[in-house]
Amino acid sequence: MSRSVLKLTAANVAKDLRLEWRSRDVFNSMLFFAVLVVVIFSFSFEPTSEESRRIAGGLFWVAFLFSAVVALNQSWARELRNGVLDAYRVSPSPAESLFLGKCLGNFIFVAALECLMVPLFVVFYNLTSAGPVWQLLIVFLLGTWALVVIGTFFAAMSIRTRNRELMLPLLLLPLSIPAVVNMVKATSNVLTADSSPVPQIKFLAVYCLVFTTVCFVLFETVLNAE
Amino acid sequence: MKSKLYPFFVGLVFVLLTYGTYQGLVKAPTEETMGEAQRIFYYHVPAAIAAYTLFFLNFVSSIIYLWKRSVAADSFALATAEVGVVFATATLALGMIWARYAWGHWWAWDMRLTTFLILWLLYLSYLILRRSAEAGSGSVLAAALAIVVFLDVPFNYMANRWFVGNHPQPVTLEAPEMKIALMANMIAFMAFAALIVWFRYELERALRTIAAIYADRAARGMLAMALPAMFLFQIQPRHNPTNYVYAAYIVAWVIYIGYLLLLTRKVARLKREEEELRRSS
Numbered sequence: 001m002s003r004s005v006l007k008l009t010a011a012n013v014a015k016d017l018r019l020e021w022r023s024r025d026v027f028n029s030m031l032f033f034a035v036l037v038v039v040i041f042s043f044s045f046e047p048t049s050e051e052s053r054r055i056a057g058g059l060f061w062v063a064f065l066f067s068a069v070v071a072l073n074q075s076w077a078r079e080l081r082n083g084v085l086d087a088y089r090v091s092p093s094p095a096e097s098l099f100l101g102k103c104l105g106n107f108i109f110v111a112a113l114e115c116l117m118v119p120l121f122v123v124f125y126n127l128t129s130a131g132p133v134w135q136l137l138i139v140f141l142l143g144t145w146a147l148v149v150i151g152t153f154f155a156a157m158s159i160r161t162r163n164r165e166l167m168l169p170l171l172l173l174p175l176s177i178p179a180v181v182n183m184v185k186a187t188s189n190v191l192t193a194d195s196s197p198v199p200q201i202k203f204l205a206v207y208c209l210v211f212t213t214v215c216f217v218l219f220e221t222v223l224n225a226e
Numbered sequence: 227m228k229s230k231l232y233p234f235f236v237g238l239v240f241v242l243l244t245y246g247t248y249q250g251l252v253k254a255p256t257e258e259t260m261g262e263a264q265r266i267f268y269y270h271v272p273a274a275i276a277a278y279t280l281f282f283l284n285f286v287s288s289i290i291y292l293w294k295r296s297v298a299a300d301s302f303a304l305a306t307a308e309v310g311v312v313f314a315t316a317t318l319a320l321g322m323i324w325a326r327y328a329w330g331h332w333w334a335w336d337m338r339l340t341t342f343l344i345l346w347l348l349y350l351s352y353l354i355l356r357r358s359a360e361a362g363s364g365s366v367l368a369a370a371l372a373i374v375v376f377l378d379v380p381f382n383y384m385a386n387r388w389f390v391g392n393h394p395q396p397v398t399l400e401a402p403e404m405k406i407a408l409m410a411n412m413i414a415f416m417a418f419a420a421l422i423v424w425f426r427y428e429l430e431r432a433l434r435t436i437a438a439i440y441a442d443r444a445a446r447g448m449l450a451m452a453l454p455a456m457f458l459f460q461i462q463p464r465h466n467p468t469n470y471v472y473a474a475y476i477v478a479w480v481i482y483i484g485y486l487l488l489l490t491r492k493v494a495r496l497k498r499e500e501e502e503l504r505r506s507s
Contacts, residue, residue, distance in 0.1 A: 150374070157367050161358045170354055171371065174347040175378050178385030207381055214377055218370045221292060225366035 005097045012101025017108065019078065026074040027109060034067040034117050042124045052125035057187030060121065061143065061180055064114060068147050069172065071109050072155040073165050075102055080159065088223070095220040099152065106148045114140060130193035139190065139197060142204040143183035146211065150175060153215040157222050179207050232424075239421045242414035246272075246407070247475070254407035262467035263327045266474040268407050270320040272415035273313045273478065274342070280310030280419060281349060281376065288372035291365065297434065300365045303372060305426035307352050309419060309485075314346045316481045320474045327470040338393040341382050348375045422486070429492060436499055 020026055041059050045051075079085040088098055121127055129136065151172050158167030186200035250268035257264035284306040291299040321339065322332045333339065352375060356368045 153374070157355070157371065160360060160363045160367060161355065162360060163358050167355065167358060170351050174344060174351050175375065177344050178378065178381040181385045203381075203384060210377065210381075211374070214374055218373065221366060222370050225363035225370075 005094055005100075008093050008097035009101045009104070012098055013104045013108075016075070016101065016105035020105075020109065026071050027112070029074075030067045030071045030109065030113055031116060033070055034063050034113060035120065037063040037066060038117065038120055038124055047125060052127055053130065053191045054188060056121060056125055056127055056191055057184040059125075060187060061183050063117065064110065064144070065147060065173075065176070065180060067113060068106075068110050068151055069169050071106060071113075072148075072151040072172075073158075073168055075106055075152065076155045076159040077164070085159075085223075095223050096216055098223070099156075099216065099219040102156075103149055103152050106152055107144060110144050110148055111140075114144065127191070129191050131190040131197075133190075135190045135197055135201070136187065138201055139183060139186045139204070142201065142208055143179065143186075146179045146183075146204060146208050147176060149208065149212050149215050150179075153219060153222070156219065160222075160225060179204065182207070235417075235421055235424070239414070239417045242410070242417050246411035246414035249403075249407035249410045251471070251475070254403045255401050257404075260328060260467070263324060263470045265471045266320055266324045268411045269415075269475060269478050270317060270324065271408065272412045273320065274317040275412065276415050276419040277310045277313040277317055277345075279416070280306040280313065280423065281345070281379075284310060284349075284352075284372055285376040288369040291369045292373075298431075300369070301427050301430040301434065302423075303369065304356060304430055305423045307349055307356075307372070309422045309426055311346065311349050311353060312422075312481060312485045313415075313419060314342070314349065316478045318342065318346060319477045319481060323470055323474040323477060327467060336393045337383075344382050345379060348378060351375075418482075422482075422489075425489060429489060429496070432496055433492075436496060436503070 045055065047055060079088070154171040155168050158164055158171060161167045182200040182203045186197040186204070189195050189197040189200065246268070250265055254265065254268065256262055284303050287299045287303040287306065290296065291303060325334065326332050352368060352371055355371055356364060359367050
């Protein structure tokens with residue numbers, strides 16, 4: 001990657017962060033949505049500490065998946081106003097830097113959300129980890145990246161369709177099932193310390209690698225689809 | 227549809243299907259453990275393999291479309307995906323009827339069942355994207371999606387590998403009549419799938435020609451999803467495997483014929499539009 005691509009990527013990320021910092025509309029709605037999901041789940045299950053260790057992995061990722069959809073939809077919808085996306089398409093800057101910038105920006109949003117949500121989960125579900133916590137960090141980094149990369153790609157795709165906001169979950173949810181299954185499995189493995197999460201972490205690493213590559217290769221086609 | 231080969235091909239497929247069904251229902255010996263219900267296998271496996279083949283062809287033609295941008299490749303991609311979903315639906319329905327007899331419940335979160343269900347969902351999402359994409363960009367977006375979806379399939383298998391498997395392993399059929407029955411059905415259903423794809427492809431091309439004239443009327447894909455028959459069997463306390471075989475074969479044909487009827491309706495609409503067009507010009 002040349003210097004100019006990195007520079008443009010940094011400019012894209014900085015722009016996204018600045019816009020978000022000034023309006024905070026995506027982050028606030030995402031956070032409130034995730035809190036609601038957590039509260040509703042804890043109403044409907046009322047788990048004990050032992051049980052919650054087993055189910056927390058699933059709840060975690062379902063909450064993040066749904067709130068990530070909120071953020072991803074907004075991230076491209078913002079570019080439609082004033083024809084920004086068309087301006088990108090005619091500008092000489094490479095499409096990859098736009099995509100990478102969007103991915104990094106969304107990654108930062110979702111990661112920040114996770115940092116705020118984890119304490120909430122711990123409080124509501126009396127959660128304590130039986131396994132080493134640093135492994136969770138790896139699972140969260142890889143899992144979030146996997147969701148964000150394919151999510152950003154599909155959001156760029158669904159923004160071109162008639163029913164924009166509705167299309168993204170329809171595309172993202174079936175495709176992310178293999179990744180989500182592994183995130184959930186890895187998270188519960190660490191929390192319960194029943195078995196090693198290493199196979200799932202390896203799976204997620206390969207998944208991230210393959211889909212990051214594919215999305216990068218195909219993004220320009222999607223952006224310029226006519 | 228205009229091709230001279232078409233009626234010949236239809237006749238051939240009809241003969242093959244009749245022969246295959248006769249082999250499966252009558253000629254093949256009854257299996258020992260599963261009894262008559264094993265005969266569902268002769269419809270289930272060819273439908274599954276046809277679906278996999280069609281999804282693979284969808285992947286290939288999507289790549290060709292992105293590379294050459296030929297309308298033919300795009301129409302072919304749509305036809306294979308749509309017919310593939312129909313065959314996958316039949317596979318799922320047949321499998322569920324068999325499972326109701328063999329396991330006592332319609333569904334189990336077994337590795338193969340889960341993977342196949344996700345595969346079905348993935349291609350449904352592909353068809354939904356095709357339906358709702360804005361004119362023009364839809365083909366490119368769908369082709370990109372088809373590539374991503376196809377690459378997801380191996381991950382799917384790996385991700386679900388720890389589900390405890392109830393699904394029978396690829397069996398080796400002992401009796402030679404069973405092998406013949408399976409092969410006959412395999413060939414028949416492959417030919418059947420090829421025929422419907424051909425039909426659907428021609429239809430898509432015709433639709434596009436008309437759509438080019440009526441710029442605003444975009445082509446619409448339709449889906450056949452018919453599974454109401456299964457509730458009829460829920461209450462029956464005693465299980466007769468023969469009923470399951472008939473139910474499975476009938477459900478398979480309800481799905482295939484239902485889809486063909488949808489296509490026929492589409493043709494009728496197309497003809498009406500052509501008429502209108504001719505009158506107005």
